[in-house]
Amino acid sequence: MTDTADPDPFEHPALRYSGLDQYLAVTVPFIHGGLARAEPVAVAVPGPNLAALRSALGADADRVQLTDMTEAGANPGRIIPGVLRAFADEHRGTRVRIVGEPVWPGRSDAAYPACAQHEALINRAFAGREAAILCPYDVDTLDERVLADAAATHPVLIGPDGPRRSDAFDPDRVLARYNRPLEDRPRTAIERGVDAASVDNARWFVTAYGRKAGLEATRLIDLEIAVTELLTNSVEHGGGAGLLRVWTDAEHLLCEISDAGRLTDPLAGRRPPGPEQERGRGLLLVNHVTDLVRTHTGPRGTTTRIYLRLNA
Amino acid sequence: MAEHLDGEGTGVSTTARPDDAGPDPRVDDALQVTRTDGPRLELRAAGAVDLNSHRRWERALRRAAAVGEDVHLDLSALGFIDSRGVTALVETAARLRGDHRIVVRGAPPCMRRVMAVLWPDGVPAVDLVGDRR
Numbered sequence: 024m025t026d027t028a029d030p031d032p033f034e035h036p037a038l039r040y041s042g043l044d045q046y047l048a049v050t051v052p053f054i055h056g057g058l059a060r061a062e063p064v065a066v067a068v069p070g071p072n073l074a075a076l077r078s079a080l081g082a083d084a085d086r087v088q089l090t091d092m093t094e095a096g097a098n099p100g101r102i103i104p105g106v107l108r109a110f111a112d113e114h115r116g117t118r119v120r121i122v123g124e125p126v127w128p129g130r131s132d133a134a135y136p137a138c139a140q141h142e143a144l145i146n147r148a149f150a151g152r153e154a155a156i157l158c159p160y161d162v163d164t165l166d167e168r169v170l171a172d173a174a175a176t177h178p179v180l181i182g183p184d185g186p187r188r189s190d191a192f193d194p195d196r197v198l199a200r201y202n203r204p205l206e207d208r209p210r211t212a213i214e215r216g217v218d219a220a221s222v223d224n225a226r227w228f229v230t231a232y233g234r235k236a237g238l239e240a241t242r243l244i245d246l247e248i249a250v251t252e253l254l255t256n257s258v259e260h261g262g263g264a265g266l267l268r269v270w271t272d273a274e275h276l277l278c279e280i281s282d283a284g285r286l287t288d289p290l291a292g293r294r295p296p297g298p299e300q301e302r303g304r305g306l307l308l309v310n311h312v313t314d315l316v317r318t319h320t321g322p323r324g325t326t327t328r329i330y331l332r333l334n335a
Numbered sequence: 336m337a338e339h340l341d342g343e344g345t346g347v348s349t350t351a352r353p354d355d356a357g358p359d360p361r362v363d364d365a366l367q368v369t370r371t372d373g374p375r376l377e378l379r380a381a382g383a384v385d386l387n388s389h390r391r392w393e394r395a396l397r398r399a400a401a402v403g404e405d406v407h408l409d410l411s412a413l414g415f416i417d418s419r420g421v422t423a424l425v426e427t428a429a430r431l432r433g434d435h436r437i438v439v440r441g442a443p444p445c446m447r448r449v450m451a452v453l454w455p456d457g458v459p460a461v462d463l464v465g466d467r468r
Contacts, residue, residue: 296453
C-alpha cells in the first residue's frame with residue numbers, strides 16, 4: 024500500500040465500501056496481515072460491523088481488541104487519545120494496525136463536523152508513527168459531502184479496484200472548514216457571565232440545572248468536571264472571564280462556554296495523559312467525560328459546546 | 336483550635352445562603368485546610384480545590400509531605416477538586432519517600448472520576464478509602 028519512496032511509516036487509508044462483502048474483503052485481510060506479522064491489532068467500529076467482524080474472524084477474534092465505536096467514539100474528540108493512541112502507545116516499539124470507523128449513517132449533524140476534524144487530525148497525531156489506521160466509509164449510506172471529506176483527510180483511498188493515492192488530500196483545509204460558528208442556540212438558553220470569583224457559583228448553578236433536567240448522578244459529576252475545566256481555561260487563558268450558556272434539547276443537556284481566548288493547538292485535549300503532558304489535561308478530561316465537544320475558535324474568541332445525553 | 340496549615344491567616348468559612356442561591360460568591364476563602372485533633376497527622380480540607388485555591392492546596396500538600404510519613408487527608412467536606420488539584424495530590428504522593436502513601440478519606444466523587452481518566456493505570460501511592468459515591 025505504501026509508496027516505497029515515502030519515508031513516513033504511518034498509513035492512513037480510507038476504505039470506500041458498498042455492502043458487507045466489500046467491507047470484510049478488505050478489513051479481514053488487513054487484520055490477518057497484522058496477526059501474521061505479530062503486529063497488535065485493534066478494531067473500533069460501530070456495533071453491527073463489529074459483530075460481523077467478530078463472526079468473520081472466528082477464533083482469531085480473541086487475538087484482536089474489539090471496541091464498539093458508537094460508545095468509545097461518541098465524542099470524536101476522545102477517539103485519538105482514548106481509542107487510537109491509547110492502543111498504539113501500549114505497544115510502542117512495534118507496528119500496530121487499527122480499523123477505526125468514526126462515521127456511520129446515524130451520526131448526528133451536530134457530531135459530524137467533529138468527526139471530520141478528528142479524521143484530519145489523525146494525520147498530525149500519528150505522523151512518523153509505526154502504525155496503520157484503516158477507516159471504512161459506507162458509500163451507500165453516507166453523503167457525498169462525507170465521502171469528499173474522507174478523500175481530503177486520507178492520503179490513500181481503497182475501493183473495489185484496490186488502493187490509489189487521493190489527489191484531494193488536504194487535511195488542514197478540512198480542519199479549517201469545520202472550524203465554523205456553532206449551530207444556533209434556542210432563546211430559552213440561560214446565560215451567565217463567569218469570572219474567577221463566580222466559578223464556584225457557576226458550577227453549583229449548572230449542576231442544579233442538570234439535576235432538574237434529569238441528568239443522573241454520575242453524569243452530573245461529569246458536567247461539573249467539564250464546566251469547571253472550561254471555565255478555568257477561560258479565566259486563565261481566555262481573558263479572565265467566560266460566558267456560560269446552558270439549555271436542553273430532546274436528547275441532550277448542552278452547555279457552552281465562550282471567551283476571548285484563541286485555541287492555537289489543534290491537538291489540544293487529544294494527547295493521552297502521560298509524563299510529557301503536564302498542562303492541558305483539562306481539555307482531555309472534557310473530551311473523556313462528555314458525549315460530544317464542538318469548538319469554534321478565531322480572532323474574536325473561542326466557544327466550546329459540550330453535550331451530555333439525558334437518557335444515558 | 337484547628338491549626339491552619341496553609342501558611343495564611345485564619346480564613347472565613349464558606350457560608351451557604353438558602354438553597355436556591357448557591358454558595359456565597361464573595362467569599363475569599365475557597366478552601367480551608369486544617370489539622371485534625373488526634374494522634375496522627377491528618378489534614379482536613381473543606382470547600383473546593385479549583386483556580387481560587389490551587390496554591391493554597393499545593394502549599395498544604397507540600398508541608399504535609401515534608402513531615403516524612405504517610406499523609407492522611409480527610410476530604411469529606413471538600414465539595415469539588417479539579418484536574419490541577421488532583422494532579423498536585425498524585426504528584427505529591429509519587430514524590431513521597433520510601434513506601435509512604437497518601438490515604439484519602441471521603442474523597443468527593445469527582446476525584447475518582449478524574450483519576451480514572453488521567454491515570455488509567457492507577458495510582459499506587461494514593462489510597463482512596465470511604466469515598467463518597
